[in-house]
Amino acid sequence: MLISAIKGIIDGAVPGVDPDETASLRPFLDEVIAIIPLDDLLALVNDKLQNSPDFQDLYTTIASEDGKALVDEVLQMPEAVHIQELLTAQEVDVAGVLAAVYEFFGWGAPPTARKISHRDLLSDFLEIVALLPLDDILAILDEHVASDPAVAAVITYLQSDAWNGLVDEVLAKPTAVEFIDYLNNAGIPVDMLISAIKGIIDGAVPGVDPDETASLRPFLDEVIAIIPLDDLLALVNDKLQNSPDFQDLYTTIASEDGKALVDEVLQMPEAVHIQELLTAQEVDVAGVLAAVYEFFGWGAPPTARKISHRDLLSDFLEIVALLPIDDILAILDEHVASDPAVAAVITYLQSDAWNGLVDEVLAKPTAVEFIDYLNNAGIPVDMLISAIKGIIDGAVPGVDPDETASLRPFLDEVIAIIPLDDLLALVNDKLQNSPDFQDLYTTIASEDGKALVDEVLQMPEAVHIQELLTAQEVDVAGVLAAVYEFFGWGAPPK
Structure with a gap:
């Protein structure tokens, strides 16, 4: 009610002259102060502080550390600093008033407001x-x-x-x-x-x-x-x-x-x-x-992590060029049509459970940052994800899925046409000679990278996938052990 009443007075006031922020407020203030019975007011406040438990509690609440912290913070706000400067320019003894308030509440000296000049x-x-x-x-x-x-x-x-x-x-x-x-x-x-x-x-x-x-x-x-x-x-x-x-x-x-x-x-x-x-x-x-x-006396600038838009993309394309993609897709098509194990994998990869896991992982801060890293390196992550999703969604199994059937025939056929020695030699060469590929390795091998992989592997749906693949004769434990060893992460989580 009090705030509303004060706001009503302010909103209802209609200045009859043009405002001047440089004019003195002293005539107005002196006229108001002259009619206020200051001695009686101070005597009454002092009496309440001595004899009124409720008033004493009010004083203690305001004078508390929290009270002081709030007032300190408000006085340092840019707009509050601006107000103090305006009033000082209008011959209001702002410093004196604040000093008296701080002394009354036992707060010591008021904070020195950062000066913000408007001229x-x-x-x-x-x-x-x-x-x-x-x-x-x-x-x-x-x-x-x-x-x-x-x-x-x-x-x-x-x-x-x-x-x-x-x-x-x-x-x-x-x-x-x-x-x-x-x-x-x-x-x-x-x-x-x-x-x-x-x-x-x-x-x-x-x-x-x-x-x-x-x-x-x-x-x-x-x-x-x-x-x-x-x-x-x-x-x-x-x-x-x-x-x-x-x-x-x-x-x-x-x-x-x-x-x-x-x-x-x-x-x-x-x-x-x-x-x-x-x-x-x-x-x-x-x-x-x-x-x-x-x-600015800041020392040396930070060394920006190099994100090349040509070198890492070039490395990526060299590696992909070694993969017989068309032949792999042909083998996939054949097994989708006739292999119950591959039919089971495709059916799962088309499910809400898999898509939900992917969305959850891609939304994690470390994953978002890594995707940004790859995108800024010129690697079209969204396009790759979309292409893989297109292959999955477009696959139509020709047999009933069987989660207990072995994936070994499919995997052995694919592995047989991948030039593993050439692939490993190229990766090793990039790790030795490509600063961008080295940076990629360091980024993945970081504590944040390991933490993300650890976390994903522990998700219930990811655990379920590992169990399914293991049942289908995929050496999940061996693959994870090799990945963890490659990145220097020690043993995979159990």
Whole structure:
């Protein structure tokens, strides 16, 4: 009721003059304070603190650690900091009021609010932007969008769902949200800037086919040539020396939270992909990151896990090329038509139980991350899964399934046409000589990889599958032992 009454007073007030945030509130406050019987009020509060158990309990509740923590937290919120600054600018003794409140509740000194200026940092920002020949830069961009395959590739990527998804993911992170609030409260129109940049990107229409392997150097060299770098660096250095707001911005970005966010983003598969694309286009990504990390005192940038869009895919295709796929499928067709054991396997793989297990496994965080890893390496995981599912769903057993019949005839026939020695030699060669294949092995062999496989093998439906295959004379235990030995995982779970 009290909140509703206060809100009613506020909502019902109609200002008769234009608002001015810089005008003093002192005349209003002095007039109100003059009619409040402060001595009587303080005496009554003191009496209640001495003689009223309920009032004493109220005081104790507010003065508690939880009470103090709540007030501390609220005072540090960007909007609350903004309010304190506005009131201070309007000649309200905010610091004095807070000091009195904290003393009354025995909380010590109030927290020092991070200063968020609505004029100084914006002024710094505008000074820096004023040094940039934006119209000339945009003119160069337009020219290269129309004629430069490398720039066309960048624009095409920046218009893609992959890029927009990465941006949305980063902007949703708590540290990023807090930083955007910080800038907004400093008067910097972040949403407007993001919208303007997006408008430039979305409005660009490449005049040539994109080429991710073409060099961006001509475009970048042309842009860099018209930027007054010495003046820009001198201005930034001056702001770092003389502008408290710019110093606060630097400290905020250079914080542990700031570094952690940048580290995390740089390790995202899509961000790694971007770094690789730009490096292939002759952008000194490593040099730029090293300079940024040095400027903020962060040490060396994290080493991004290399995700090649050619090498690992090439390795994968070489391995697949050794497999007589057509002959294997022909053997499968023959056994689906006449082999009760294979009919039983196909019937199971078409069941809800199997599809449910697949969906459950693919939804696990480690599996999602691994699929992203493969997709970003150029391996079309979804297409492969869809192709395998198509083979399974399209198979029509010609005999009744028998889960107790042996799968050995089918397996022996398939194994007989697979060049195992050549296959193992190729895998060993890749493990020795292909950095991308080595990275794939390390990723699977990791603790997370082992934990996922261990977990899947223990699922009731997976245990059921192992039992069925064992009953069909498949050496499940031997296969698992070989897999675990290959990845250095020790013995499989029982």
